[in-house]
Each structure stands twice: as C-alpha cells, then as structure tokens.
Amino acid sequence: MTITKFNASDANVYKVLTLALEFPNEDQRLWWHSTAPMFAQMLDSCNYSIHAQYKYLIEYKNYVIPWLGVYPRNDKARWLSILTRYGTPFELSLNCSDSLVRYTYEPINAHTGTAKDSFNTHAIWDSLADLRTIYKGVDLEWLEHFKRDLTLNDEEAAYLVKHNLAGDQIRTQNKLAVDLKPNGSMVKTYIYPALKAVATGRSIEDLIFTSAYHLAERHTGIAKGVAALHEYVRLRGPNSTATPRLLSCDLVDPAKARIKIYLIEQMVSLEALEDLWTLGGRRTSPSDMAGLELIRELWSLLRLRPGLQKYPAGYLPLGAVPNEQLPLMANFTIHPNNPLPQPQVYFTTFGMNDMAVADALVTFFERRGWHEMARSYKSNLCSYYPHADHAALNHLHAYISFSYQNNKPYLSVYLQSFETGDWILWNATGIASSCVDAVHEAPGVFHKGVRQNGSLECQS
Secondary structure (H helix, E strand, O other): OOOOOOOHHHOHHHHHHHHHOOOOOHHHHHHHHHHHHHHHHHHHHOOOOHHHHHHHHHHHHHHOHHHEOOOOOOOOOOOOOOOOOOOOOEEEEEEOOOOEEEEEEOOEOOOEOOOOEOOOOOHHHHHHHHHOOOOOOOOOHHHHHHHHHHOOOHHHHHHHHHHOOOOOOOOOOEEEEEEOOOOOOEEEEEEOOHHHHHHHOOOHHHHHHHHHHHHHHHOHHHHHHHHHHHHHHHHOOOOOOEEEEEEEEEOOOOOOOOEEEEEEEOEEOHHHHHHHHHOOOOOOOHHHHHHHHHHHHHHHHHOOOOEEOOOOOOOOOOOOOOOOOOOEEEEEEEOOOOOOOEEEEEEEOOOOOHHHHHHHHHHHHHHHOOHHHHHHHHHHHHHHOOOOOHHHOOOOEEEEEEEEEOOEEEEEEEEOOOOOOOHHHHHHHOOHHHHHHHHHHOOOOOOOOOEEOOEEOOOO
16 A cells, blocks of 8 residues: 655645744643644544534643643653543544544643642643533533542641552542534543542542442432442452443533443453453343454454553653553443443554554445545554654554444554654754745735744744
C-alpha cells in the first residue's frame, strides 16, 4: 500500500486558528501547538463539517487547555497523570467504526499536588463548571455519588500525606472525557479508587462494587448487571489475574446513563480475552460468538506476546523509547434493565511497533468493508508525527479496544497525542516561520499575537 505523506500542521483549521487565537500564558500556547495539529487533522479526516472543526478546536482551546497544567518537561516539576505512560494529561482517541473523535484529560489546576489538593481531588469540579457552560446536558448525580465513595476526602488526603502512605500508588483519582458525536457531545468521567483503598484499608473491588450496589438501591435498573459482574469477579477467586481497577460513568440523565467497570487482566493470552468476553461462559448468544470470532482475528493480526504482565512502577521520561509490555484490560458496561454487562476488551499495544500495529488494523478494516478508514489510516497516523522515523516508533498506539453490539463491530484506537505535527521544528525555531507560511495560506486573517519575553510574536 502506498502511503500518502502529509503533515497535520498543514490542517487549515489549525493554521487559521493559530493566527486568530490569543493565549493567556506560555503553557497554554505550548499545549495548543503540541496537540492541536493532530486534533485538527483527526477531525478533518473523519469528515467533520468545517463548522464542527472550528467549534471543537475552539472549545478545546478555551475549556480544556486551561486545565492541562504546566507544559511537561523532564526538567520541570509537574503533576503525573495515569492517562499515559509518560504522565501527560491529554489523549485523543478515534472510534474507527464510526469515524468519531474523542479526547480524555485529567483536569489540573494551580492547587494540584500542593497542600491545598495533594491528590488532585478537587480540580475536576471547576473544570466541569467550565464544560457545563457549553454542554447543557451534563448531569452530576452519578459523579457526586462515586466521587464521595471512591475518591479521598480532605481528612483522608491529609492522613496519607502525614503518614507518607501514597508511595508509588496511582495518584490520579479522576479524569474527564468528551465524545464528539454528531448529535451532540457527551461528557464522561473515570474514577480511580486506588488511593481511597489505601486510606480506608478496603480493596478496590470492595469499594467499587459496594458503591455500585448503593447506587442500584436508587436506580434499580442497574442492580442485576452489577450483581452479574460482581459474581464473575468473585468466582475467579483470590488468585485471579483479573482485578477491578477503575469505574466510569456518563454524565447524563441517570435514566440514560451507563456505568463501566474496568478490570486489568495480567495474563496476556487469547484464553484470557475469551474468558473476559464471555464473562466466564455466561455470554453465549450468537452475537457474543460473532464478536468472539473477531477478537480471535484481532489477536491473530496484532500478535501480542503472551505471558503474565504487570504495570511497571513509575512513569517513563518524556521522549523515552518504551521497552515494556502491559497487561490487557476490559470494561463491562452496565445498562439500565440489562441483566448482563456488555464487554469491551482492550489489546494493549503500547511498546509494539506502530507500523506493524497499523498494518494489522488496516487489514481488519478492509475485511470489515471500512475501505476509507483502511485507505487513510496509516497516512493520517504518520501525519501526526511527520518528522519521525515511523518504522521505529513503538509508543503511538496505547490501546486497541473492541466491542460488538447489534451485529456491528466497534473498534477504537487510543493514541499518543503530544508534540504533534511540526512541533519538533516549531520548538527549535519558534512559531514565527510557521506564522508567515500560515498568513500566505490564509490571507486577510489578522493575529494580535501573544506577548512573550517582552516581544509581540507572529503579528501580521
């Protein structure tokens, strides 16, 4: 297959907005130039209307970038987020089945990691207050319930700090995600109870399922699904390689909301995936079996190395080439009035050769008849990092997720989304040259610029 080479920094919407937008500080300006080229290219390649592209990128600039914290450097103190192995707090993902773009971020503010908010418990509320000004349907009932049960209160946080009990535990407690759907964006949250488990002496499994059962007392439609998943986890026994890790829920009207409970599976094998997919043999419908065949196909194409794996301690330095393999993961969606949770499995591809992963995906896309996605996937992937040695990359694909609903497969990719497009050139030479090029491409756009170190940059 011939790969058409192009560059995400050439996306017109990114170039025009770069000329038009102002930034209140250097960190936000750096976040924009690091992430917006890939974001813009992804929206364009998924055929979002030009109006939607501008809308979503401006929303990102105004309502998300201010919550990403200081721009990451290896020599600069920063909050390390569980979102990526490099501790960066933003990630783009792509639903390849429906060509939908999504992003996830961990809200960070000036108090994060300080005595006022040692474990970043509170920034999420102010970030959501911002999002609710543009997304009117955001409902906080379920978030308030799970935050209370699964994240630290101020007394627990102080106790962990006083006794130095956090250690190497995950310090991320919550993240937000936005699905950019044609009929309106949907906001979701992810909650990690690891620190709550340390503070209370209870297991993550106990915390998650107890909280879910309590919610089911008010919303009875989810009770059977919660009980079915808990039974599966419990019957795998104390030596199980699959353990609960986090929970997510939609921030919508509870009558329409879903809960997802995530399990980490340390045994990387097709047999482990099969057990997760069928809930230990509980899901055996024709649709479940059709999905299982596609999981076997993906396993054959992706060629994960089998064996027992665990998460390494700590984070990778920015720019490090990974030499590791991570566990598998699955989530189980609990729908109101559905007695069996719906599985979604994750092939953890971080550390594998990205072009080999892309080739496997293209083959899968072609077999499903997703011809446009198959044609453009590798070109778009390369455009996000146009100056890289693509044949050597092994950190772009973090996960490949798969589910099967209503006789249709759904596959998503979760991608490294940091220092994209012309960043490597821009960072070396400054933005001035790219602004001149952008003015040539988009005449008539006036840019007031951002004052940096006493000078006004990129003014036309």
